[in-house]
Amino acid sequence: MQELGDGDPRQIGGYRLLGRLGSGGMGHVHLARSDRGRTVAVKLVREELAGREEFRARFRYEVEAARLVGGDWTAPVLDADTEAAVPWVATGYVAGPSLQQVVGHDHGPLPERSLGTLAAGLAHALRDIHTAGLVHRDLKPSNVLLTIDGPRVIDFGIARALDTVSDGGVTRAGALVGSPGFMAPEQVRGDRITPACDIFCLGSVLVYAATGKMPFGTAQTGSHVLMYRIAHEKPDLRGVPEALRGLVLACLEKDPAARPGLAEVLRRTGAQDTVSDGVSHDPWLPGSLVAQLGRHAVSLLDTENPEPPAPSPPRD
Incomplete structure (x- = not known):
């Protein structure tokens, strides 16, 4: 895990960011904790993607679909804000x-x-x-x-x-x-x-x-x-x-x-x-x-x- 950089936010929704886990084509993934102490992974979408409505609409759809995945063998989707200026999704860490x-x-x-x-x-x-x-x-x-x-x-x-x-x-x-x-x-x-x-x-x-x-x-x-x-x-x-x-x-x-x-x-x-x-x-x-x-x-x-x-x- 990398330390947060000067350009990284310290808070996303109700989650306090602890460090950066990695990056990918969609954005950055951070280790975070909820207000109640649960450790989660928060994926923050790249700003240039967030400005494209076609991407945002598909991201909104995929997040809602991913919420339906239950079971013990995946990292569940716990929270998301697909309407934020920079959309994000939190999954179980x-x-x-x-x-x-x-x-x-x-x-x-x-x-x-x-x-x-x-x-x-x-x-x-x-x-x-x-x-x-x-x-x-x-x-x-x-x-x-x-x-x-x-x-x-x-x-x-x-x-x-x-x-x-x-x-x-x-x-x-x-x-x-x-x-x-x-x-x-x-x-x-x-x-x-x-x-x-x-x-x-x-x-x-x-x-x-x-x-x-x-x-x-x-x-x-x-x-x-x-x-x-x-x-x-x-x-x-x-x-x-x-x-x-x-x-x-x-x-x-x-x-x-x-x-x-x-x-x-x-x-x-x-x-x-x-x-x-x-x-x-x-x-x-x-x-x-x-x-x-x-x-x-x-x-x-x-x-x-x-x-x-x-x-x-x-x-x-």
Whole structure:
């Protein structure tokens, strides 16, 4: 977490900002606390986007839709002000690192027993999202957070508001939404997006979690090459455990209709025996990661409200 800068607000709605968690195409994400002490993540929209009515209308719609997502495997939308000069949305804060951080930097690929719980938890999260009538469309390692109880999915639906704008500010239909390397073939082709899109992305995320690599290239592979391979070539599943390979291969079918539904994914992960109500039945992460999560929780408790910025000296 970064300290607040001079240009960052100290208060958004009823939330006191503590620091900046990150930035993205839509805006900045801050760690904050409510007046009653709950820790939340507040996403503040970029000012240039806030001034575009087509974006604001879509953002308003997506926030209301995201509020309908219930369940134990996502970060719930708690509050929002879509009519503010700079719109914002507050979600429950998930006290855990992203799958990208864990696999890419802190630990490396997850062991097989962790992969089963990861797959089951993500399938439950997608079921909750799809039940609310949403398609995530950008399921990727940075949008999957790991907790002691299991994985949590963030940023469902709301990022689609960016579908209304382009770099030139012109409204566009059927815009390409997603992250190269973790997109579905139908996203690459600009075809109609259905819940099966998220199943393909789930397969790609599981390959990354198991191997530390994307199934269709590396971080150095150009985006156009990645998208061509996603649409036309077979995935590289070297390093994926045999017990998981069949499910992953089914999820990565090019034809959306050939991919398994979430009920089938849950059955094949053995979810009924491993997870329930947002909690893994048994410890699911390696001990080193559990220790890291413990240290993270302690640092969160120790986080104090930042000092207000010093007043500017009076002008002569």
